[in-house]
Amino acid sequence: MNCEIIAIGSELLTPFRSDTNSLFLTERLNKLGVQVAFKTIVGDRQQDLVDQVRIALNRADIVITMGGLGPTVDDLTREAVAEALGFRLKRDQAIVGALYARFAARRIQMTDNNSRQADVIDGAIILENPNGTAPGQWLDIVYNTHRKLVLLLPGPPHELKSLFDAQCLPRLTETLPKRHIATRTLKATMIGESVADARIAPIYNQYKDVETTILAHMGDIQLNLICGKPLIELAQARVDELAGRIEDELGDLIYSSQGESLEQIVLYYLEMRGATLATAESCTGGMMAQRLTSISGSSRSYLGGAVVYSNELKTAFAGVPTETLALYGAVSREVATALAEGIRQRSNASIGVGITGIAGPNGGTEEKPVGLVYIAVADDQQTEVVEKRFGGDRERIRQWSTQQALDLVRRRLM
Amino acid sequence: MNCEIIAIGSELLTPFRSDTNSLFLTERLNKLGVQVAFKTIVGDRQQDLVDQVRIALNRADIVITMGGLGPTVDDLTREAVAEALGFRLKRDQAIVGALYARFAARRIQMTDNNSRQADVIDGAIILENPNGTAPGQWLDIVYNTHRKLVLLLPGPPHELKSLFDAQCLPRLTETLPKRHIATRTLKATMIGESVADARIAPIYNQYKDVETTILAHMGDIQLNLICGKPLIELAQARVDELAGRIEDELGDLIYSSQGESLEQIVLYYLEMRGATLATAESCTGGMMAQRLTSISGSSRSYLGGAVVYSNELKTAFAGVPTETLALYGAVSREVATALAEGIRQRSNASIGVGITGIAGPNGGTEEKPVGLVYIAVADDQQTEVVEKRFGGDRERIRQWSTQQALDLVRRRLM
Numbered sequence: 051m052n053c054e055i056i057a058i059g060s061e062l063l064t065p066f067r068s069d070t071n072s073l074f075l076t077e078r079l080n081k082l083g084v085q086v087a088f089k090t091i092v093g094d095r096q097q098d099l100v101d102q103v104r105i106a107l108n109r110a111d112i113v114i115t116m117g118g119l120g121p122t123v124d125d126l127t128r129e130a131v132a133e134a135l136g137f138r139l140k141r142d143q144a145i146v147g148a149l150y151a152r153f154a155a156r157r158i159q160m161t162d163n164n165s166r167q168a169d170v171i172d173g174a175i176i177l178e179n180p181n182g183t184a185p186g187q188w189l190d191i192v193y194n195t196h197r198k199l200v201l202l203l204p205g206p207p208h209e210l211k212s213l214f215d216a217q218c219l220p221r222l223t224e225t226l227p228k229r230h231i232a233t234r235t236l237k238a239t240m241i242g243e244s245v246a247d248a249r250i251a252p253i254y255n256q257y258k259d260v261e262t263t264i265l266a267h268m269g270d271i272q273l274n275l276i277c278g279k280p281l282i283e284l285a286q287a288r289v290d291e292l293a294g295r296i297e298d299e300l301g302d303l304i305y306s307s308q309g310e311s312l313e314q315i316v317l318y319y320l321e322m323r324g325a326t327l328a329t330a331e332s333c334t335g336g337m338m339a340q341r342l343t344s345i346s347g348s349s350r351s352y353l354g355g356a357v358v359y360s361n362e363l364k365t366a367f368a369g370v371p372t373e374t375l376a377l378y379g380a381v382s383r384e385v386a387t388a389l390a391e392g393i394r395q396r397s398n399a400s401i402g403v404g405i406t407g408i409a410g411p412n413g414g415t416e417e418k419p420v421g422l423v424y425i426a427v428a429d430d431q432q433t434e435v436v437e438k439r440f441g442g443d444r445e446r447i448r449q450w451s452t453q454q455a456l457d458l459v460r461r462r463l464m
Numbered sequence: 465m466n467c468e469i470i471a472i473g474s475e476l477l478t479p480f481r482s483d484t485n486s487l488f489l490t491e492r493l494n495k496l497g498v499q500v501a502f503k504t505i506v507g508d509r510q511q512d513l514v515d516q517v518r519i520a521l522n523r524a525d526i527v528i529t530m531g532g533l534g535p536t537v538d539d540l541t542r543e544a545v546a547e548a549l550g551f552r553l554k555r556d557q558a559i560v561g562a563l564y565a566r567f568a569a570r571r572i573q574m575t576d577n578n579s580r581q582a583d584v585i586d587g588a589i590i591l592e593n594p595n596g597t598a599p600g601q602w603l604d605i606v607y608n609t610h611r612k613l614v615l616l617l618p619g620p621p622h623e624l625k626s627l628f629d630a631q632c633l634p635r636l637t638e639t640l641p642k643r644h645i646a647t648r649t650l651k652a653t654m655i656g657e658s659v660a661d662a663r664i665a666p667i668y669n670q671y672k673d674v675e676t677t678i679l680a681h682m683g684d685i686q687l688n689l690i691c692g693k694p695l696i697e698l699a700q701a702r703v704d705e706l707a708g709r710i711e712d713e714l715g716d717l718i719y720s721s722q723g724e725s726l727e728q729i730v731l732y733y734l735e736m737r738g739a740t741l742a743t744a745e746s747c748t749g750g751m752m753a754q755r756l757t758s759i760s761g762s763s764r765s766y767l768g769g770a771v772v773y774s775n776e777l778k779t780a781f782a783g784v785p786t787e788t789l790a791l792y793g794a795v796s797r798e799v800a801t802a803l804a805e806g807i808r809q810r811s812n813a814s815i816g817v818g819i820t821g822i823a824g825p826n827g828g829t830e831e832k833p834v835g836l837v838y839i840a841v842a843d844d845q846q847t848e849v850v851e852k853r854f855g856g857d858r859e860r861i862r863q864w865s866t867q868q869a870l871d872l873v874r875r876r877l878m
Contacts, residue, residue, distance in 0.1 A: 359766055
């Protein structure tokens with residue numbers, strides 16, 4: 051079974067907005083064994099919409115539209131789908147009544163155009179939308195002798211998601227041929243995408259029944275394994291077997307075998323060991339702190355730290371001796387060490403991290419170029435410092451630096 | 465003139481990847497007076513591609529494909545476009561030679577499949593790609609009696625962007641009817657999108673020749689004004705006049721009239737006043753520091769600060785008295801004040817900021833619910849504290865809190 055997703059709205063054809071709803075729908079559909087074969091974005095023009103719905107009906111088993119169900123003149127999806135199918139629209143008085151009640155409850159006068167949201171395509175099942183005024187519609191029809199499902203969904207993400215899960219998932223599960231899908235997500239870090247792929251492709255190529263996707267972003271590699279079988283046990287066994295072989299190959303480059311983020315893993319290890327962490331960041335300017343504290347519950351293991359952009363604050367907050375700064379410069383192995391050890395001591399944390407480097411685009415020299423970063427991790431036994439030369443722009447250098455720092459903490463705790 | 469952008473690649477039909485190249489292309493095309501009418505994503509299947517290129521040729525003046533130009537069997541764009549047009553492919557020996565030279569320079573053996581990248585559609589101009597192995601192609605053709613431009617571009621963003629700017633922009637400027645486009649971007653903050661729209665819609669609706677787009681993200685409102693006229697002076701005058709009237713209406717809610725970010729504006733004001741800033745963050749966990757230091761040159765005015773997640777660090781790094789913590793709790797007006805004043809004093813900054821709150825999803829009480837945040841700004845004259853109750857999830861509460869804090873600093877410096 052394949053699907054075409056049509057996102058509707060002229061704002062999605064500007065430089066400022068992109069469709070993200072389709073990623074959510076794709077994830078849900080894949081788990082039901084449905085592949086997304088086409089995604090199309092169309093503006094609020096009726097003829098374009100009618101043509102596109104017909105194109106989609108001719109090439110996909112399931113056609114899902116998103117958006118264009120609101121009350122304004124720009125909202126043309128109902129009319130366009132009805133026209134493409136040659137079906138009529140009828141105003142559903144029960145929906146009109148519910149709309150009036152909804153507005154009355156908020157003591158707002160309902161304008162007439164809202165009634166358009168009660169126009170239902172002949173034969174459609176109405177999909178209630180508790181988070182918005184426009185209901186969705188579900189059509190199970192025969193088009194040119196083929197059975198087709200046509201779903202009209204609202205555009206706002208929170209409306210679409212809850213409506214899809216509550217109303218479409220159960221219907222799709224009932225309607226589609228039974229297929230059981232098992233998935234696993236492995237994550238690795240501090241390895242390039244092509245290097246990772248070269249090492250594991252010979253393995254996953256032996257599992258033609260498992261779909262393997264590799265995604266890389268800022269030093270983070272995500273491997274998604276997905277397999278569909280008539281029995282869930284068979285699918286799970288294949289996915290687990292392949293995951294095990296990939297874990298054997300990549301070893302401790304893999305930090306997560308269940309999809310957790312690196313921040314989550316570091317916090318989990320800290321808690322497991324009863325350890326605490328503090329950070330002193332120069333070039334990453336709080337990004338490591340921000341990443342750790344983005345996780346709820348991080349306060350159990352992450353105490354906090356210092357953002358020490360100026361040399362004075364390196365001394366004041368992390369106790370870096372002024373002589374060390376003068377002798378080696380702010381970007382040096384010695385200052386990274388002093389930052390890690392100083393913040394550890396001043397915060398009474400079990401582990402201290404120090405990061406100093408040149409994030410660019412300015413401030414580099416021949417000896418100390420943009421991208422040079424020193425990262426130190428100190429505990430009560432030892433302080434380890436690594437020197438890295440990251441490529442790319444300021445954002446990338448900062449991201450890779452925090453990724454490396456988190457990975458060093460993970461390895462220290464392993 | 466209108467355009468269809470076709471993004472090619474099965475990975476773009478997974479839940480994990482979305483097309484972002486098209487936003488870049490749309491921005492460039494709009495400035496040339498070209499509207500994007502359709503965006504389509506197709507997988508690596510030849511017949512789907514051929515069909516889609518034909519659909520696009522029938523409904524758009526300019527058809528741009530992105531991706532599918534590499535050396536592997538999945539890269540089918542050249543073949544598919546040639547088939548859709550009924551044109552032949554010819555291998556260009558000069559490109560083959562350049563590929564061999566490129567591989568030789570890196571001391572890598574070139575595999576045979578790379579030669580496919582030298583296959584050129586009859587009549588196409590070759591678009592050199594200095595950042596990758598696969599060149600683009602430019603076709604200026606007549607299809608069903610209509611003149612059409614067909615552009616084949618590489619998929620990797622850095623290849624596509626530089627190739628488009630270097631090779632396609634000049635050709636498009638020469639080919640397309642002359643039209644001069646003026647743009648302005650205004651930014652406002654701490655106002656809802658619908659409230660902002662309600663206030664300015666009566667103004668921009670009087671300027672039908674200026675396209676006004678409103679985007680809202682995490683407390684940041686961006687207003688894009690764009691106008692095309694035969695003379696650039698006319699276009700600029702209309703855009704500037706509308707921008708001026710919107711600025712009059714929204715007053716100091718507008719923080720930027722040339723598109724700068726709030727971080728940039730705060731740093732600019734700090735530098736202009738010869739002032740320095742330090743931060744002490746609890747619930748935002750370094751996000752404000754990270755936002756400020758994401759700007760190159762921020763070290764001139766931003767000294768750094770403390771991430772004080774634990775109560776101990778609030779005292780150790782920002783000098784918050786333990787009695788204040790005991791008496792009022794960590795999330796209180798008094799602790800925010802002490803954080804701002806303490807960090808200012810310890811860092812010798814002209815301005816200190818303190819943020820404390822409950823980012824959730826856990827940790828809220830009836831008295832102090834999730835989303836309650838206190839933000840204090842201290843200088844040598846006074847300390848101002850605001851209490852906010854932000855809605856949404858952890859990420860949203862943290863984003864809005866830093867947005868509010870940055871805006872308070874901006875207002876203090878105005």
